[in-house]
């Protein structure tokens with residue numbers, strides 16, 4: 220039995236008369252990759268914003284490792300070990316990879332404490348190199364390189380490494396392969412597998428069902444603010460998932476296509 224890391228219970232959120240979330244409930248296990256799918260406007264962003272502290276829900280409860288928690292801000296979410304990586308990652312392009320990996324949590328040179336505490340750049344660089352090596356991207360990247368010189372895929376990898384570095388229990392990836400080339404997309408998907416192997420849990424939001432079948436353990440489908448299906452990847456197939464997302468009757472569609 221997989222240990223539960225995150226549990227959402229009956230989350231509800233409305234924007235005026237729009238009910239963006241209606242009783243959304245699901246559980247994320249330790250070392251599990253769960254894909255959150257759904258058509259435009261299904262409620263995926265609202266759900267992840269609620270978990271990552273962008274806004275509070277109107278009703279419902281969130282549990283982290285079995286403890287009921289209150290997530291009122293993105294800081295609260297990060298303190299609980301929930302890191303969200305948005306499409307346009309929150310990296311600072313004009314700083315080095317090393318600085319970005321430790322942004323806001325840089326190791327300081329203790330010798331200087333009391334006078335002022337400059338960054339211990341040597342320590343930072345060493346830690347960054349060790350981290351890049353651990354996550355398997357050491358061959359290509361130099362810890363001193365500026366983030367502005369990196370490709371989209373490399374930036375995604377750095378952002379995910381950053382989350383791993385701070386021992387995030389849950390890493391939420393919002394469309395991590397959007398606008399990436401084939402090679403880079405493979406790199407990011409490979410990285411998601413590494414994140415799982417290192418024991419982190421991933422909630423993956425994507426419109427690309429093919430990617431889901433490559434990396435996810437379980438699929439959750441949302442439609443009009445509700446979770447309408449939850450299935451392990453091994454127990455389903457692409458066509459079925461597509462039909463659930465769109466709400467279309469795919470068996471009728473198949474018959475129609477075959478008849479032509």
Ligand SMILES: Nc1ncnc2c1ncn2[C@@H]1O[C@H](COP(=O)(O)OP(=O)(O)OP(=O)(O)O)[C@@H](O)[C@H]1O
Nearest residue numbers: 234237238239257258259260261262263264265266
């Ligand atoms: N800040 C807001 N104010 C008003 N309505 C909102 C707001 N955010 C979301 N909504 C509405 O809530 C519903 C769910 O939107 P949400 O962005 O969560 O969907 P989504 O599944 O992430 O869609 P997409 O795949 O297009 O990003 C939609 O009807 C949307 O218009």
